[in-house]
Amino acid sequence: xxxxxxxxxxxxxxxxxxxxxxxxxxxxxxxxxxxxxxxxxxxxxxxxxxxxxxxxxxxxxxxxxxxxxxxxxxxxxxxxxxxxxxxxxxxxxxxxxxxxxxxxxxxxxxxxxxxxxxxxxxxxxxxxxxxxxxxxxxxxxxxxxxxxxxxxxxxxxxxxxxxxxxxxxxxxxxxxxxxxxxxxxxxxxxxxxxxxxxxxxxxxxxxxxxxxxxxxxxxxxxxxxxxxxxxxxxxxxxxxxxxxxxxxxxxxxxxxxxxxxxxxxxxxxxxxxxxxxxxxxxxxxxxxxxxx
Numbered sequence: 001x002x003x004x005x006x007x008x009x010x011x012x013x014x015x016x017x018x019x020x021x022x023x024x025x026x027x028x029x030x031x032x033x034x035x036x037x038x039x040x041x042x043x044x045x046x047x048x049x050x051x052x053x054x055x056x057x058x059x060x061x062x063x064x065x066x067x068x069x070x071x072x073x074x075x076x077x078x079x080x081x082x083x084x085x086x087x088x089x090x091x092x093x094x095x096x097x098x099x100x101x102x103x104x105x106x107x108x109x110x111x112x113x114x115x116x117x118x119x120x121x122x123x124x125x126x127x128x129x130x131x132x133x134x135x136x137x138x139x140x141x142x143x144x145x146x147x148x149x150x151x152x153x154x155x156x157x158x159x160x161x162x163x164x165x166x167x168x169x170x171x172x173x174x175x176x177x178x179x180x181x182x183x184x185x186x187x188x189x190x191x192x193x194x195x196x197x198x199x200x201x202x203x204x205x206x207x208x209x210x211x212x213x214x215x216x217x218x219x220x221x222x223x224x225x226x227x228x229x230x231x232x233x234x235x236x237x238x239x240x241x242x243x244x245x246x247x248x249x250x251x252x253x254x255x256x257x258x259x260x261x262x263x264x265x266x267x268x269x270x271x272x273x274x275x276x277x278x279x280x281x282x283x284x285x286x287x288x289x290x291x292x
Contacts, residue, residue, distance in 0.1 A: 066103040066113070066186035069212040070095075071204040072134050073193040076151030078202065079134050085122045093118040093184070099208035100215055103184055115161075115190065116180025129178055132159045132194050140194040155196045162201040164189040167209050172201065187216060 072079040081099035085091060092112050094102045107113045119127045124135030133139035142159055146152040161175040166187040175182055182190070189209065193201050203209075 063105050065105065066108065066184075067212050067215045068101045068103065068184045068186070068188040068190060069099055069204040069208045070101055070118075070190040070192070071099055071202075071208060072132075073191055073195065073202055074132075074134065074137075074140065074150070075146035075153070075155075075157060075194060076199070078205065079137075081208065082122065082125075082135065091121045093121050095122070098211040099204055100212045101184060102215075103186075113184045114180060115182040115184060116178075118184065119180065127161070127179055127192055128159070130159055132192060146194075146196075152196055152199070157194045158197050160193045160195055160199075160201050162191050162193070164203060167213065172203070174201070187212070 071081075081097050082095055083097045085094060092104075092107050095118075096102075101118055103113045107117070115127070119125045122135060124133070126133035126139055130142045131139055140157060140159070143156060146155050146157050148154075159179075161179040161182070162172040163175060163182060164172045165185065167189065172189075172191075179192070184190070189204050189212075191201050191204060195201065
């Protein structure tokens with residue numbers, strides 16, 4: 001081949017700079033960059049959702065006392081609400097005689113808003129996965145028979161703990177393992193029971209749940225003469241004994257934010273109040289009471 005022809009071929013190859021397919025082939029660094037961007041984007045989304053969820057939960061309960069309803073059921077008998085515990089320096093979680101646990105903000109922040117801390121705070125109470133004791137009564141152990149006179153008399157019982165996250169929830173969650181680790185949240189219901197293994201665990205009573213919802217709403221009872229009583233409805237010059245005592249209202253109104261509407265299996269949707277009438281100076285008034 002002519003030397004000049006060879007030179008022309010070499011010059012032509014140099015001007016092309018290689019094939020088109022070789023020039024457009026991406027490097028491995030490009031693929032690695034794309035993968036890294038995708039991974040970082042997914043992690044950012046997950047972290048943002050986590051921060052948003054936990055920030056909302058913390059803001060909703062920060063600085064406020066929260067409440068949870070609880071009850072004891074032994075061999076088919078729901079035991080009375082616990083009385084207010086004696087004052088104690090170790091009482092982190094407290095209760096009154098309405099079956100409601102009061103959870104202060106400090107307990108929620110320190111992680112002491114658990115069923116185990118409540119049990120420790122009340123003298124004489126005991127609760128594990130195998131033992132349950134209502135204060136002032138004998139302890140029940142897994143495998144023991146229910147005592148005579150109870151609905152489940154003679155049947156073998158086991159410790160059961162069931163929770164409902166709110167009064168709107170219809171299905172409870174059975175606690176497996178140590179119940180002391182159960183975290184008490186605002187509006188939760190808890191029943192500690194000793195029942196036959198096949199028996200269902202009942203929820204706290206309607207009166208207990210109603211009290212919990214009242215505490216959550218912040219409604220406080222007031223005392224004294226109703227503020228909406230008409231001026232001069234009782235003459236100031238009326239002789240002593242001329243006004244029947246039945247004319248005075250037997251119930252006092254409440255003030256503040258109305259309690260939330262109830263929709264709960266143990267709370268009737270309509271009032272079962274039975275009205276009664278009292279006649280005062282020709283005016284008929286009605287009073288009544290409702291039982292849960």
